[in-house]
Amino acid sequence: MTAIPLGVPRRLVEFTLDGEEVRAVEGATILDACRAAGKEVPTLCQGDTLTPRNACRLCVVEVAGSRTLVPACSRRAEPGMEVRTGTERVRHSRKVVLELLASSVDLSTTPLVAEWVKKYEAKPDRFGPDAARLDEEPRVDNELYVRDYGKCVLCYKCVDACGDQWQNTFAISVSGRGFDARIAVEHDAPLTDSACVYCGNCIEVCPTGALSFKSEFDMRAAGTWDESGQTETTTVCAYCGVGCNLTLHVQDNEIVKVTSPHNNPVTHGNLCIKGRFGYQHVQNRG
Amino acid sequence: MRNRDRTPKTYTRLTHPLVRDSRDEPFRRASWEEALDRAARELSAARDAFGMFSCARATNETNYVAQKFARVVMGTNNVDSCNRTCHAPSVAGLSAAFGSGGGTSSYEEIEHTDVIVMWGSNARLTHPVFFQHVLRGIRNGARMYAVDPRRTSTAEWAESWLGPNVGTDIPLAHAVGREIIHAGLVNEAFVERATTGFEEYAALVEPWTLSLAEKVTGVPAAAIRELAHAYARAERAQLCWTLGITEHHNGTDNVRALINLSLLTGHVGRYGSGLQPLRGQNNVQGGGDMGAIPNRLPGFQDILDPTVRLKFESAWDTVTQPHYGLNLTEMFEAMEDGTLRAVYCIGENPAQSEADTEQAVRRLRALDFLLVQDIFLTRTAELADVVLPATAGWAETEGTTTNSERRVQRVRRALAPPGEAREDIDIIRDLAARLGHDFAYADAEAVWNELRSVSPDHYGMTYERLERHQGIQWPCPSTSALEPPFLHGRLWEPDPSLRGRPAPFGIVRHDPPVDLTDEEYPLRLTTGRRLDSYNTGVQSGGFASPLRRGEYVELSPEDAERYGVVVGEEVRVTSRRGSVVAPVWIDTGLRPGLAFMTMHFPDEVDTNALTIEANCPIAGTAEFKASAIRIEKLPLVTVVPYVR
Numbered sequence: 001m002t003a004i005p006l007g008v009p010r011r012l013v014e015f016t017l018d019g020e021e022v023r024a025v026e027g028a029t030i031l032d033a034c035r036a037a038g039k040e041v042p043t044l045c046q047g048d049t050l051t052p053r054n055a056c057r058l059c060v061v062e063v064a065g066s067r068t069l070v071p072a073c074s075r076r077a078e079p080g081m082e083v084r085t086g087t088e089r090v091r092h093s094r095k096v097v098l099e100l101l102a103s104s105v106d107l108s109t110t111p112l113v114a115e116w117v118k119k120y121e122a123k124p125d126r127f128g129p130d131a132a133r134l135d136e137e138p139r140v141d142n143e144l145y146v147r148d149y150g151k152c153v154l155c156y157k158c159v160d161a162c163g164d165q166w167q168n169t170f171a172i173s174v175s176g177r178g179f180d181a182r183i184a185v186e187h188d189a190p191l192t193d194s195a196c197v198y199c200g201n202c203i204e205v206c207p208t209g210a211l212s213f214k215s216e217f218d219m220r221a222a223g224t225w226d227e228s229g230q231t232e233t234t235t236v237c238a239y240c241g242v243g244c245n246l247t248l249h250v251q252d253n254e255i256v257k258v259t260s261p262h263n264n265p266v267t268h269g270n271l272c273i274k275g276r277f278g279y280q281h282v283q284n285r286g
Numbered sequence: 287m288r289n290r291d292r293t294p295k296t297y298t299r300l301t302h303p304l305v306r307d308s309r310d311e312p313f314r315r316a317s318w319e320e321a322l323d324r325a326a327r328e329l330s331a332a333r334d335a336f337g338m339f340s341c342a343r344a345t346n347e348t349n350y351v352a353q354k355f356a357r358v359v360m361g362t363n364n365v366d367s368c369n370r371t372c373h374a375p376s377v378a379g380l381s382a383a384f385g386s387g388g389g390t391s392s393y394e395e396i397e398h399t400d401v402i403v404m405w406g407s408n409a410r411l412t413h414p415v416f417f418q419h420v421l422r423g424i425r426n427g428a429r430m431y432a433v434d435p436r437r438t439s440t441a442e443w444a445e446s447w448l449g450p451n452v453g454t455d456i457p458l459a460h461a462v463g464r465e466i467i468h469a470g471l472v473n474e475a476f477v478e479r480a481t482t483g484f485e486e487y488a489a490l491v492e493p494w495t496l497s498l499a500e501k502v503t504g505v506p507a508a509a510i511r512e513l514a515h516a517y518a519r520a521e522r523a524q525l526c527w528t529l530g531i532t533e534h535h536n537g538t539d540n541v542r543a544l545i546n547l548s549l550l551t552g553h554v555g556r557y558g559s560g561l562q563p564l565r566g567q568n569n570v571q572g573g574g575d576m577g578a579i580p581n582r583l584p585g586f587q588d589i590l591d592p593t594v595r596l597k598f599e600s601a602w603d604t605v606t607q608p609h610y611g612l613n614l615t616e617m618f619e620a621m622e623d624g625t626l627r628a629v630y631c632i633g634e635n636p637a638q639s640e641a642d643t644e645q646a647v648r649r650l651r652a653l654d655f656l657l658v659q660d661i662f663l664t665r666t667a668e669l670a671d672v673v674l675p676a677t678a679g680w681a682e683t684e685g686t687t688t689n690s691e692r693r694v695q696r697v698r699r700a701l702a703p704p705g706e707a708r709e710d711i712d713i714i715r716d717l718a719a720r721l722g723h724d725f726a727y728a729d730a731e732a733v734w735n736e737l738r739s740v741s742p743d744h745y746g747m748t749y750e751r752l753e754r755h756q757g758i759q760w761p762c763p764s765t766s767a768l769e770p771p772f773l774h775g776r777l778w779e780p781d782p783s784l785r786g787r788p789a790p791f792g793i794v795r796h797d798p799p800v801d802l803t804d805e806e807y808p809l810r811l812t813t814g815r816r817l818d819s820y821n822t823g824v825q826s827g828g829f830a831s832p833l834r835r836g837e838y839v840e841l842s843p844e845d846a847e848r849y850g851v852v853v854g855e856e857v858r859v860t861s862r863r864g865s866v867v868a869p870v871w872i873d874t875g876l877r878p879g880l881a882f883m884t885m886h887f888p889d890e891v892d893t894n895a896l897t898i899e900a901n902c903p904i905a906g907t908a909e910f911k912a913s914a915i916r917i918e919k920l921p922l923v924t925v926v927p928y929v930r
Contacts, residue, residue: 240412241567273817
């Protein structure tokens with residue numbers, strides 16, 4: 001017996017990606033193979049620590065023989081597959097998805113989305129000024145984090161992180177149907193009346209900034225949020241003995257946000273309320 | 287009656303040294319020169335009566351330099367940390383059985399095990415990210431058993447909850463052991479090859495029948511039987527514990543009783559099978575590993591071993607004392623009789639964290655000289671003669687800490703420290719220089735490399751490798767290889783010469799809590815942590831947690847009805863040592879006769895005025911988990927409305 005279980009041996013799968021022969025480890029997704037080959041595929045709902053939800057449809061690619069476009073984030077590579085990532089059909093689909101999302105949701109704090117809009121020549125304002133928008137008021141009901149559902153693309157990542165994939169607290173879920181669907185706690189109450197334990201693992205996975213530290217929210221509102229002037233330093237939490245890795249985002253010698261490396265063997269990107277929000281004591285400088 | 291302020295005290299950072307010439311004067315601001323000169327003068331006058339409290343929160347590098355200061359500069363092994371108040375029994379118990387004080391397995395293994403026993407641990411709230419690994423294990427099919435007098439949120443995830451009476455862990459463990467033996471589920475090959483003392487153990491547990499255990503522990507016999515069979519029949523099993531096991535007057539015995547179960551079944555030294563004490567502070571493991579304990583040199587090497595001493599004496603160019611020093615508990619006792627007159631306290635707050643705080647404060651006041659180095663003016667610092675402002679280890683310095691799975695990880699400087707605050711290592715270095723010793727370290731890495739040169743278990747961990755592997759677990763003797771994530775695989779070696787010292791069964795007997803309940807003090811008080819708060823609250827009081835509701839005395843619904851009290855009503859809580867006023871909270875997870883409080887809000891309700899200083903004779907940990915109390919309605923009822 002080896003000291004550490006090695007698992008089942010895995011084969012390499014050979015297939016073609018945009019006409020080129022590539023190989024991926026059995027079980028890898030098309031997205032994994034694209035990224036390994038240096039091909040840029042836009043994603044919103046995909047999370048490196050979460051099971052794919054196939055919600056946003058931005059990562060779709062064309063697979064020969066498939067009637068519909070397939071989501072690269074969840075479709076596993078198969079031997080002999082012919083995958084195309086840059087066809088007109090793919091570009092058109094991504095363009096429409098971007099137009100629909102950007103016309104109805106505030107994507108101003110979504111990383112990379114401006115680049116994608118340009119790249120796919122999306123025109124979110126082509127639906128006119130009367131296009132339906134979410135336009136939700138940000139919900140500020142506690143001192144730790146803010147829920148701004150005007151920025152929510154319903155990717156379900158926060159629900160999965162709060163639920164059975166990591167935190168197992170089940171404080172949030174999707175309520176309503178169709179355009180009225182929203183992420184909410186039970187009875188749509190304020191967070192302080194919910195099962196929330198303020199681990200912030202939902203903020204960690206939110207792709208659009210719909211969930212954010214109150215410190216970030218306030219600084220953005222005041223116009224003082226300056227990502228380019230921030231440093232990110234990974235250290236170890238100062239509370240219990242589990243040894244969670246924290247990445248401190250620091251601006252002007254103040255911690256403004258805390259994340260955790262997703263590939264860390266201790267945390268897998270998850271923290272508790274103390275690790276995520278319990279840093280203020282070091283900067284009570286009198 | 288004291289007026290109770292519901293907002294926790296927030297501490298602001300110390301930004302410059304503080305000095306006072308006599309205890310009845312207030313502090314005045316001083317220069318580093320003056321403060322260090324004064325400290326050096328006072329310490330050199332107390333060389334034969336000195337004690338060092340090193341910090342379980344500071345980096346390994348700080349702990350290494352601190353213990354070296356005690357041993358080389360002050361010539362004493364009187365160095366210890368607050369691990370004494372929590373997990374010292376785990377270290378003592380594990381090293382008695384296996385020769386090494388670390389938890390034997392890794393977090394990842396618990397995801398791949400078959401049975402998980404959480405004994406005296408509410409990890410769901412106290413070690414939430416560890417518990418995510420447990421939840422992964424449960425979702426992968428593992429069955430979890432929770433053993434805790436309280437039906438906690440950890441127990442919500444359990445296959446079965448066993449709620450023993452406080453302080454009856456040994457009878458419960460012995461009954462489990464007896465059942466395993468009688469059901470023929472002993473791993474005989476393992477017991478034969480890798481353990482000693484089985485016969486004696488079998489005789490020891492023989493009286494603990496299921497029905498006797500049911501009478502003593504209050505746990506139904508069928509539940510004990512089920513736990514015994516599940517644990518013994520599992521292919522792999524993890525036994526985890528926290529302070530519910532260790533914070534007793536016989537904490538080390540409790541730990542030994544649990545270890546016995548792993549020896550009986552062979553659930554140690556294999557992937558997925560092991561023993562996991564969950565440490566309560568970011569570097570309580572590392573502090574001990576670095577030698578900031580009175581009986582071990584860095585690398586957990588025994589002071590009584592002459593070859594080890596020789597190695598350190600030549601490395602440090604000094605003479606070490608060939609005997610153990612005083613531990614924290616003994617140092618406090620030595621303050622009382624005047625044989626310990628000066629203390630250098632780095633980052634600890636014993637004035638609020640020790641059991642029976644009144645006594646602890648009185649003893650600290652009796653010192654000739656108290657030097658405190660901290661980031662805040664804590665209650666302990668308020669008693670000092672000189673206070674030195676330090677940096678926050680985890681965010682303002684470079685270094686390493688060691689977690690519960692023995693993983694050494696890098697901490698890094700993200701913030702510039704406030705005012706004149708300086709790094710612990712630099713402060714200790716300057717003090718050592720004034721006392722005639724040259725601790726010339728260019729940086730934390732230089733300290734670490736010195737530690738690597740004297741500790742074989744850490745030799746392979748260069749800063750570069752720690753960075754590359756996101757931390758490395760000890761032992762790591764080689765710079766080119768990594769060891770398995772679990773300890774004591776040697777016990778399974780077919781070749782007896784490779785197997786090393788077999789693990790002895792611990793022959794430990796039931797000894798009920800010292801503080802007995804009676805007509806006058808009918809309730810059993812146990813203490814613990816909550817999710818959003820931490821220890822004496824100096825750190826966690828600084829952020830605005832929506833979950834924080836301050837200190838309450840938590841009662842079962844039955845007791846609340848019996849005493850005619852409601853949620854929010856203030857009552858007087860009295861033990862044989864002290865008395866506090868606290869509002870009532872009702873927790874359905876408590877059984878009649880059991881009450882619960884935390885130690886998070888000592889400025890509001892000084893819970894440790896109630897707890898008993900009955901110490902484990904082996905490890906020195908106090909019995910925080912079992913006091914006898916009574917509650918009394920106050921003559922004038924004030925109801926504090928619960929607003930979250």
